[in-house]
């Protein structure tokens with residue numbers, strides 16, 4: 161299978177770092193659970209560019225960022241043995257070398273953990289679908305509707321507060337933990353053989 165793995169909200173816990181900086185800068189006390197929608201900033205009375213200003217500082221590796229699950233490097237290597245795995249992120253192209261660096265810091269390297277890094281613009285949200293993967297592992301709920309329309313591809317929606325209300329069925333599967341990704345991939349392969 162051709163698999164696309166998203167970065168922020170799937171591999172790295174970007175939003176926790178974002179909240180530390182945001183709360184410090186704006187004297188607020190927001191928590192991760194307060195981010196209940198993708199475009200959360202609209203309810204916070206701030207502009208999108210204020211959000212991206214902080215994201216870009218994080219993309220520049222100015223702050224330390226954690227893995228969502230410390231076993232991700234190991235899981236990626238296991239998946240990569242049987243599949244083509246690309247890192248597919250809606251991150252500004254200017255931060256590609258910084259992304260390679262931070263992945264390497266966590267022992268996620270080209271060849272062993274992934275095949276290619278592909279960066280797309282932040283919008284439109286369905287831009288990632290142009291690359292035609294069999295499976296997308298992503299936390300963006302805006303991918304649900306376009307992927308629902310394509311029966312031959314699957315979305316593993318990585319569970320986050322900003323996609324909690326999204327309904328998952330058929331080719332949209334909610335994933336709570338990385339270890340479940342391996343299990344669900346095996347199930348997909350079995351279904352392929354049956355049909």
Ligand SMILES: [Mg+2]
Pocket residue numbers: 166167168169170298299300
């Ligand atoms: Mg993401």
